Amino acid sequence: MKKTKIAITPDSLGHMGGTRSFLLTLLSLHHKNNIATVLAIQSNQLDKLLLEFCVVKDIEILLLKPRGRLFHKPYFSILYDIYVYLQLQRKVRPSLILASIGSPRLLTGLFFFNTPLIYYVHTYPEMSSRKSKGMDLITKYLVNSKQFVISVSNFSKSVISQYMNVPEKYIDVIYNSVENTNKAVVSTEKKDIILTVGHVEEYKNPNIWYLVAKDVIKEMPSSVFQWVGEGSLLESMREKVKKDRLEKNIVFEGLSNSVNKFYKSATIYFHPSLIESQGIAIAEAMSFGLPCVGSNIGGIPESILDQETGFILNVDDVKGFSEKICLLLKNEKTRNDFGVRGQKLAAEKFSKSTQEEKIMTMYNQILEEVK
Known part of the structure; x- marks a missing residue:
């Protein structure tokens, strides 16, 4: 050529x-x-x-x-x-x-x-x-x-x-x-970090995400929700966190040129989008051995295999999202099993x-x- x-x-x-x-x-x-x-x-x-x-x-x-x-x-x-x-x-x-x-x-x-x-x-x-x-x-x-x-x-x-x-x-x-050279991290020394990567826009469902975060934090006060990305709703979401005095548990990081460090330190990946053609961040999360929780929208179920590499729920199911995230936070073996399968899937499919x-x-x- x-x-x-x-x-x-x-x-x-x-x-x-x-x-x-x-x-x-x-x-x-x-x-x-x-x-x-x-x-x-x-x-x-x-x-x-x-x-x-x-x-x-x-x-x-x-x-x-x-x-x-x-x-x-x-x-x-x-x-x-x-x-x-x-x-x-x-x-x-x-x-x-x-x-x-x-x-x-x-x-x-x-x-x-x-x-x-x-x-x-x-x-x-x-x-x-x-x-x-x-x-x-x-x-x-x-x-x-x-x-x-x-x-x-x-x-x-x-x-x-x-x-x-x-x-x-x-x-x-x-x-x-995605790159498939990432090693799954299964250490129990990590904090309970629930990560989301993407634009802070309406189609990424930040309002449901926030309700889920609050529910999980009530159940597990040491958990931390991180959102990495820029967008038109970034500042309003930061203001909401500040108003609710949840700065220690919910962090909107903004745009980062080194997203990998967030994948490496996370425990679970959470992706409740309203619109998603594939969800490249899901594939990236799986390549780092993270279990994933996502919505049953668009191409997401092609990336997250329900009850094999994570959980798929209805896009507005706040209670369901919260329960599955808490289940994963409390069960190290399930997290690790999902993470290993997800990393294998990322290597084969993506x-x-x-x-x-x-x-x-x-x-x-x-x-x-x-x-």
Whole structure:
């Protein structure tokens, strides 16, 4: 693939989460395989750490104008997509475009063109969202054998097919991956820390999370709930903790560039999201040997195997979440059994080697067809 030039263009890229983890993994894969690569990224999404990463990996960068609020709306979004395509053709002329999507239906305008496309979707339309017939016609009739749609879970695949009218034969599932070199920590010397990693936003269910934390703390006063991540609700949640005088038991850490230290010191991982395509943090937690408690939403049940690597409960089941977390805190053997199984599952299902092999196979298949 030495003569191949691949353009990677992410949209709705955050400072953490599966979309960002995937991008870093993908850029590393390209560097390892000597693939000529251009990262076409909106200027407001290129932070210092990502820039330094691209310099180290010898990744060329093409800065794009930010997608304004207007161009997130149906139909108007296509105009921005066309701008992205024209910039790529004018300055890069790629053999293949990989669009990494962090918000449903963005960059669907790329399906209008003949350049081979991989539309890599890290989320899914909400089941309650209103379908846009005009937008859906794009993916229903324009997707072809040179244009693959990739989902990060079987649940997401089903929803994308139904709500974006993409024929299932053009959708494949490739789970996001995690490092599998982490050793399970089973020491009884750790504090009783219940960890959550992710954006502090409504879709991560912080209100239910907080009620669960208060319930568990009443039962087990030495327990500590940690939430690592930034978001629009971060300060309001910190104020709630302060008002309830629970600063010793509930800590919103904010954004961290070294999340691994939190996984290493945690006892249980808790993930009660309202929306989740896969839940990369769950896979990361399992790779550290943590038992997991999560909601029965989206792709989470594909990551947490109920009563094998953790527990799955209804998204609003405060009592159930609290009881299962307390059960794990009180039962070291169950914690360790779940943790060992979870680490094995992470190594088998969410390994970087599996993800990379599938991506390289897909590249070769698409590019072979256009020779």
